Amino acid sequence: MSDEEEKSSGSDAWRGLGEFIRGQRELANLSMRQLAEIAKISNPYLSQVERGLYKPSADVLKNIANALHLSAETMYSQAGLLDNSGSRDESHHGVEHAIKVDPKLSVDQKESLIRIYRSFTAGS
Amino acid sequence: MSDEEEKSSGSDAWRGLGEFIRGQRELANLSMRQLAEIAKISNPYLSQVERGLYKPSADVLKNIANALHLSAETMYSQAGLLDNSGSRDESHHGVEHAIKVDPKLSVDQKESLIRIYRSFTAGS
DNA sequence: AGCACGTGCTTGGTATACTTAGCACATCAC
DNA sequence: GTGATGTGCTAAGTATACCAAGCACGTGCT
Structure with missing residues (x-):
């Protein structure tokens, strides 16, 4: 199978999401551990997410949005999940x-x- | 710690989501394999999702919504993920x-x- | 010099989302 | 009857989202 795989989920969109999250976190003056605590995720995972290594699932995204006082829609559209x-x-x-x-x-x-x-x- | 709500991982909402998907699928007269094909997921997985055994991640949700000609927002709110x-x-x-x-x-x-x-x- | 406490990051493992092969039962044609 | 083709579902495996413990470095304090 030398077929070039191209799934519907482009991996580049997630990197922008990570930067967005990191930006919002810094803007709120929160450390990773603080935000992770509020968003109910572990701080290493938050680290990976912010650097685009993983694409967080929807409820994690929602929790992060909540913790940053953003609407989930904002988060999803940043993640490219909302398509509009x-x-x-x-x-x-x-x-x-x-x-x-x-x-x-x-x-x-x-x-x-x-x-x-x-x-x-x-x-x- | 008095309140013990269904946190972000409340499994109840997902069952309703599955029924909703199944309803929409039947309404569109699509078989599982057809919908799975369009939504780029496997049909057994769609089966599990429709019966609430798994909670699909956001991009899968978006693909399903697209396949059913629904807006992603509708899907997310049905999944309890938007819930502003x-x-x-x-x-x-x-x-x-x-x-x-x-x-x-x-x-x-x-x-x-x-x-x-x-x-x-x-x-x- | 230490050490206490902060930050973000790496390692290694567990849980779960997701897939491929195949089952069991239908409804058709032959 | 048997087989071909449809349906949804099960089982076993792979990929990955996620977590707990700890590392490396920085900053201030005595």
Whole structure:
């Protein structure tokens, strides 16, 4: 069988997921052990997941999302599991819209934030 | 430790999921082998899943959903995996949350933006 | 110099998701 | 009747998700 195997699950999507999780964890200032504790998984496993060595199953994903105060949907879509085949145009422009709507910001502050945000995302 | 709920590994929800899959399969007039073929899984495994003996992982779930022309979200919520218990409302946290979730930003950029945002909203 | 405690990572094993070969029973044609 | 083809299910094995113990390194403290 010299057939080239190509399953439906591409392994590269999972690497991005790991980086995403690590980013969210660092953003929340949690150590691996802390997050692992909250998410009810072991810290070595979390380590592997964050480096893309394993693809966590759905309930683990859900637990991690919970621990990071994210919705499971966010996690799944990051993991490439949610497909959004319906092309539902849901929460798309978070940042700029959220800034514009925020009542605690002055207009100048909003402009500054959006300017910075756009400079950050200029490469994409 | 008073409460002993069905944690993330509650096996009850999975049985309902199996019945749901079987119902949808019969509704589509597909045999196990047909559905298994389309969903890229083996038919014995589909048999086990439909009777609640195993809890399929997320990508299998997604493949089955696709094969049955269902949205992955429907499948996940049937599996009890979505159950938005994570944080009650995602749009509620506004700017900070939108920043954290934005895939176009690096972790450092997120931290910078959040820091600036907090400095803006700290005074008033 | 130590040691106590933090971090993330490696090793080796167990549990379980998943597959391949085959069983038992149906419903057809011959 | 026998066989060919359908159905769902069982058994035994492989792959991998996951865990417990411990390693290697860093930082502060006495």
